[in-house]
Amino acid sequence: MPPGPTPYSHCLSNLLFAWACPRSRANTFGFLPRCVLLLGVIVCQSAPLCAEQASRPALSPVDNQPGAEPVRCLLITGEDYPAHRWQETTPVLVEALSQDGRIHVDVLDRLAEVRNVDWSRYDTIVMHFKNYDANVPGQAAFHALNQFVKDGGGLVLVHFACGAFQEFQSDFEKLAGRVWDPSLRGHDPYGKFEVVITDAKHPITQGLTNFETTDELYTCLAGDTPIHVVAQAVSRVDGRAYPMAFTLNVGRGRVFHCVLGHDVPALRNPSVQALYRRGCLWSAGR
Numbered sequence: 070m071p072p073g074p075t076p077y078s079h080c081l082s083n084l085l086f087a088w089a090c091p092r093s094r095a096n097t098f099g100f101l102p103r104c105v106l107l108l109g110v111i112v113c114q115s116a117p118l119c120a121e122q123a124s125r126p127a128l129s130p131v132d133n134q135p136g137a138e139p140v141r142c143l144l145i146t147g148e149d150y151p152a153h154r155w156q157e158t159t160p161v162l163v164e165a166l167s168q169d170g171r172i173h174v175d176v177l178d179r180l181a182e183v184r185n186v187d188w189s190r191y192d193t194i195v196m197h198f199k200n201y202d203a204n205v206p207g208q209a210a211f212h213a214l215n216q217f218v219k220d221g222g223g224l225v226l227v228h229f230a231c232g233a234f235q236e237f238q239s240d241f242e243k244l245a246g247r248v249w250d251p252s253l254r255g256h257d258p259y260g261k262f263e264v265v266i267t268d269a270k271h272p273i274t275q276g277l278t279n280f281e282t283t284d285e286l287y288t289c290l291a292g293d294t295p296i297h298v299v300a301q302a303v304s305r306v307d308g309r310a311y312p313m314a315f316t317l318n319v320g321r322g323r324v325f326h327c328v329l330g331h332d333v334p335a336l337r338n339p340s341v342q343a344l345y346r347r348g349c350l351w352s353a354g355r
């Protein structure tokens with residue numbers, strides 16, 4: 070997605086406007102050519118924004134519905150594999166979710182604090198971390214999260230969140246549907262591939278079409294918990310299809326698990342953003 074106009078470019082517009090449309094009559098030489106140039110600058114600056122809006126998947130008709138209670142979402146981050154720069158990807162994810170006026174996002178970036186979360190304040194939890202210390206967030210925090218979902222809460226897993234809670238792997242697999250198995254091949258080399266929508270009727274994928282992305286195609290998920298795959302991709306390495314996004318029900322709760330989003334460019338893909346936005350709403354029962 071191309072970046073929109075920056076404050077710098079707006080500042081440039083103001084300077085050009087002052088230059089092209091002088092107040093002093095003594096400075097009117099070349100007034101018409103200057104205005105033509107100004108018009109060109111305005112069109113050029115508007116073009117990237119228009120292109121971005123055109124490429125963004127349409128929101129559903131009820132998006133930004135006034136008066137609806139927002140989905141209260143807690144995004145938990147703060148630790149990940151070193152190549153996963155959560156400090157950079159978290160703001161992109163928050164921005165993507167917040168594009169829907171029905172989603173309100175809080176961010177918790179200290180895993181040690183997960184044990185103190187007041188779960189009753191939230192409708193859904195977004196896991197954007199992979200912990201390496203078995204005691205942080207720890208067993209009590211894991212059980213609290215597990216119970217939150219079983220009691221009807223939502224859960225969204227982002228990319229390498231499948232590698233979290235290795236210390237409780239069998240329990241975590243029942244919650245996440247599939248988990249990282251370090252003994253498997255990790256992923257195809259970072260690059261372009263096509264994501265194929267496998268269920269176009271599911272609320273998360275309805276209206277979305279197959280799309281190309283540049284990312285890691287994960288081949289490292291393991292588990293036999295029943296899941297419903299809504300998007301998949303075929304590996305260039307071994308020709309097999311792997312789930313990219315899937316759902317499952319845990320107790321009375323809903324889980325949306327998506328392995329797309331290795332880095333900032335991957336998370337800026339408009340279709341990936343739409344998946345996470347819709348997955349967040351669906352997990353919260355909207």
Ligand SMILES: [Zn+2]
Nearest residue numbers: 153229285331
């Ligand atoms: Zn990655």
